[in-house]
Amino acid sequence: MGKKILAWLEKEAIKKGYEIIWLDAMDEQPQAFLFYKKLGYKYHSHTFLPYDFLFKNVRKMSQVYKILI
Secondary structure, three states: OHHHHHHHHHHHHHHOOOOEEEEEEEOOOHHHHHHHHHOOOEEEEEEEOOOOOOOHHHOEEEEEEEEOO
């Protein structure tokens, strides 16, 4: 299901003339990062969500991107 959603997202982004897609993957969910990597997304950096209601261990996010054109 995830592959279908991302394929649709990429197709729609290309239709709109977008050249790149950026996504965040929670570091506590390494399978998400691996999923994006398998679909051609590349690691860019980390960011930390500033929300106090989140546990500290789920605030770290890997930022990934894919060039569409």
